[in-house]
Amino acid sequence: MNVLVVGGAGYIGSHCVRQLTAAGHRPVVADNLVFGHRAAVAEDVPFYSVNLGNESEIGKILRKEKIELVMHFAAYAYVGESVTDPLKYYFNNVAAPLHLLRCMIGSGVKKFVFSSSCATYGIPATMPITEADPQSPINPYGQTKLDVENALKAFAVAYGLSFAAFRYFNAAGAAEDGGIGEDHTPETHLIPLAIDAAAGRRPPLQVFGNDYPTPDGTCLRDYVHVDDLSRAHIAVFEKLTTPGTQLFYNLGTGTPTSVLEVIRAVEKITGKPVPHAFAPRRAGDPPALYADSSKAQRELGWTIQFPDIESIVATAWKWHESRPGGFKP
Numbered sequence: 001m002n003v004l005v006v007g008g009a010g011y012i013g014s015h016c017v018r019q020l021t022a023a024g025h026r027p028v029v030a031d032n033l034v035f036g037h038r039a040a041v042a043e044d045v046p047f048y049s050v051n052l053g054n055e056s057e058i059g060k061i062l063r064k065e066k067i068e069l070v071m072h073f074a075a076y077a078y079v080g081e082s083v084t085d086p087l088k089y090y091f092n093n094v095a096a097p098l099h100l101l102r103c104m105i106g107s108g109v110k111k112f113v114f115s116s117s118c119a120t121y122g123i124p125a126t127m128p129i130t131e132a133d134p135q136s137p138i139n140p141y142g143q144t145k146l147d148v149e150n151a152l153k154a155f156a157v158a159y160g161l162s163f164a165a166f167r168y169f170n171a172a173g174a175a176e177d178g179g180i181g182e183d184h185t186p187e188t189h190l191i192p193l194a195i196d197a198a199a200g201r202r203p204p205l206q207v208f209g210n211d212y213p214t215p216d217g218t219c220l221r222d223y224v225h226v227d228d229l230s231r232a233h234i235a236v237f238e239k240l241t242t243p244g245t246q247l248f249y250n251l252g253t254g255t256p257t258s259v260l261e262v263i264r265a266v267e268k269i270t271g272k273p274v275p276h277a278f279a280p281r282r283a284g285d286p287p288a289l290y291a292d293s294s295k296a297q298r299e300l301g302w303t304i305q306f307p308d309i310e311s312i313v314a315t316a317w318k319w320h321e322s323r324p325g326g327f328k329p
C-alpha cells in the first residue's frame with residue numbers, strides 16, 4: 001500500500017517507515033521537522049516538509065502519491081509541558097490531526113492508524129490494563145490522545161472512516177542495525193538518560209521516587225521495543241478494509257520493570273556503572289503501568305520479538321554507542 005506517515009521522521013514514525021519498506025509497502029513521509037530528523041528517513045523515501053494544518057498541501061500529497069492509508073505519529077509528548085502549555089498540545093495533538101482527517105475524508109482516503117497512549121488510562125484501578133478499562137487521563141497530553149480517539153469513533157460512524165488506535169506503553173530501543181534510534185531534545189526518557197549517564201555524557205541519573213508501593217519502591221513501567229510497536233501498525237492493515245471499522249489495542253510486553261531494574265540492565269549491557277541518586281517523585285508519575293496486550297496478539301497475530309528489558313536496552317546501546325550525538329553529524 002501507499003502509506004502516508006505523518007511524523008515519519010520522529011522516533012516511532014521513522015522505525016515504522018523502515019518496517020513498512022521491509023514489509024513491501026511504499027511509505028511517504030510528511031514531517032515538519034520540529035522534532036523529527038531528516039536523517040532518520042532513507043533518502044529514497046518521498047519526503048514532504050509540511051504542516052498538518054496546511055490542508056491544501058496535504059491534499060496534494062494524498063493525490064500525487066495515491067495514498068491509501070495514513071499513519072499519524074506527529075504528536076508532542078512531554079507530559080509536564082502539556083500541563084504548563086496545554087494550548088500547544090491541543091493545537092498540535094488535536095487541531096492538527098482534525099485538519100488531516102478532514103482533508104483525508106474529503107479526498108476519499110478513509111484508512112487511518114493512530115498512535116495513542118497508555119496515558120489515556122490515567123491511574124488505572126487494576127493491572128495489567130486492558131482496552132476495556134476506563135480511560136481517565138490525568139494530564140492534557142493524555143486528554144489530547146483521548147480526544148482524537150473519540151473524534152475517530154464519530155468519524156467512523158458518520159464518514160465510514162476505518163481506524164486503529166494503538167495505545168503504547170513505554171516505547172524504547174532502536175533499530176537492530178543501529179542505524180536509527182531515539183534522539184529527543186530535550187531528552188526526558190529513562191533508558192537514553194541512563195545510557196548517557198553510564199557513558200559519562202550526562203550527569204548522574206536522578207531516580208524519581210523510591211517510596212512507591214512497588215517491590216523496590218521505584219516506578220514500574222512496561223517497556224516495549226519500537227520495532228515491535230511498528231510491526232503491529234502494519235499487521236492491522238488487513239483489518240481496515242471494512243468501512244467504519246474501529247479498533248483499539250494496547251501495545252506493551254506485559255512485563256512490569258522498575259527504574260532500578262532498568263538501571264541494572266543498562267549496567268549489564270554497557271558494562272559500566274550507571275551513576276544515580278534518589279530524587280523526589282516526578283509530578284504526574286503513576287506508580288505502575290503495564291499492559292494486557294493479549295487482544296493485539298490474538299487478533300493481529302502480533303508477536304513480541306524483544307520480550308525482556310535487556311534485549312531492548314541492547315539495541316538502544318548499539319545506537320547510542322555508534323551515534324553519541326544522535327542524528328547530528
Ligand code: UFG
Pocket residue numbers: 077078079117118119141169170171188189190191193205206207208209219220221259282285289
Ligand atoms: N525516570 C526517572 N528518572 C529520569 C527519567 C525517568 O526516574 O530521569 C522514571 C520515571 O519517573 C518513570 C520511568 O522512569 O517512572 C519512565 O519514565 P519515562 O520518562 O521514560 O517515561 P514515562 O513513563 O514518563 O512516559 C511514557 C511516554 C510518554 C507517555 C507516558 C504515559 O514516554 O509519552 O509514558 O504515562 F505519556
